[in-house]
Amino acid sequence: MVNIVEKIDEIQAEMARTQKNKATEYHLGLLKGKLAKYRRMLLEPDPGSGGSKGFGFEVAKRGDARVCLIGYPSVGKSSFLSQVTKTKSETAAYEFTTLTCVPGVLNYEGADIQIVDLPGIIKGAAEGKGRGRQVVATAKTADMILMILDATKFSQQRQNLEKELEAIGIRLNKKKPNMSIKVTKSGGIKVNSLTTLKYLDTRMISNILKDYKIHNADVMIRDDLVTVDDFVDIINEKAIVYMPCLYVYNKVDAVSLEEVDRIAREPNTVVMSCEMSLGINDVVEEIWYRLNLARLYTKRRGQPPDFSDPMVVRANSTIEDVCDSIHRDFKDQFKYALVWGSSSKFGIAPQKCGLSHVVHDQDVVCIVVK
CATH class of the missing domain: 3.40.50.300 (P-loop containing nucleotide triphosphate hydrolases)
Structure with a gap:
């Protein structure tokens, strides 16, 4: 671990003394890639390395x-x-x-x-x-x-x-950078972009990937403002x-x-x-x-909704997500749902819908099972 800290210090010192200009962009980009890699190794040691993963005082995640x-x-x-x-x-x-x-x-x-x-x-x-x-x-x-x-x-x-x-x-x-990296078995590094890139080029992309021992990949970039930092984040997306x-x-x-x-x-x-x-x-x-949470009020058929105890779900949740929140096997018995509220296209009248229907805050939902 000491060696990793020393390497991080060396890279940071080199970046600090390197002037930022067009001629040094490529070199700084490679240094940023190495820095991100060593930081990930430091904070998330490989299995068997003997390093602590840092869950010493974790508490159970509860609530909404x-x-x-x-x-x-x-x-x-x-x-x-x-x-x-x-x-x-x-x-x-x-x-x-x-x-x-x-x-x-x-x-x-x-x-x-x-x-x-x-x-x-x-x-x-x-x-x-x-x-x-x-x-x-x-x-x-x-x-x-x-x-x-x-x-x-x-x-x-x-x-x-x-x-x-x-x-x-x-x-x-x-927001997550609008790009993707798909590792392939052969073909080298292929870079596709929907626009002219301002901060990256094929040579820099290839060399950063090779530093991560990725020699074959399809890279798709959909935003011209994607930076070296964004690109490194996507390579390390599991840690970001x-x-x-x-x-x-x-x-x-x-x-x-x-x-x-x-x-x-x-x-x-x-x-x-x-x-x-x-x-x-x-x-x-x-x-x-x-x-960005949403409150839903559930009701049984023939009964008024219970407005005293809302179900709280993520915004843009679907009826399927609601079923999963109730019980993971609930959607297997799902027949249809009746929804009142702003997500219903009938206004105050209920809309009969399926699992893919997106609910809104303060909707009333009635799940009908088989």
Whole structure:
């Protein structure tokens, strides 16, 4: 493992001293590919290597969604958890109060949202420092990251945390690159693009793939803005996760109104003060919005729907997904479904539909079985 860390340091040092221009694009692209490979080896050691996989304090995933609290020590993660759940996470005015995962459940709009308070991330978490590998293992299981920041501290904390998460394979508020790599048995590297590429060329693509010991593959790129970083992410797609992130600045009661206004205007950002209990509801509402969940009300034939206990599913779920949520064998007995709500083309009248029908938030669903 020490050798891998040394190799990472060497590559980072070489990238830092290499000037960025047209002539060095190819060299930097290869270095980025090597860097991603070594980081993956460090965080996810091969079986039998003796390295820890970092699941030392993982907690069972429960509820309808999981949100992980990420941030430096003493920014207010534990205070926020205590305010929005019934869990009392230890808080204090010194660093590293939380040394393990502390889960709680936020009940909102009929959904049970698991909130997990992770130990404070320090610089070098991507190399396993400060229990960084365990933080990584848990953070990658989240449906959303809530990055808690201190409004009174240095302005680079957000960028520094983003870099740490980028290094461990978490892509915040980004979509998966519109491209694919299909490994073949022969034929060499074939690159097909639907547009003129701005940041990649066939030579760079071939050499990055060969560095990963891929000598035969069909590469399809559908976006002209795909970068070297995007390409490396697709090669390592099993180690990369894309998820929404909400940046929450705490302690805004300790800064000027002008500073609060400036911070609040940053993208994907909400402000709050746990000490004064200000803005907590705004954060909770934004969590619900960004998780993009849908509430469904089920009913039996001849009976009114139960509006007190909604079923919570992912947005764009189908009737088949609803059946799976009830029981994995339920769709085998499926005959048809009756759906009331905005997904029904008949308005207030029910629509008879099959397993592929996409449901909307607050639809009423009646499943008819054989």
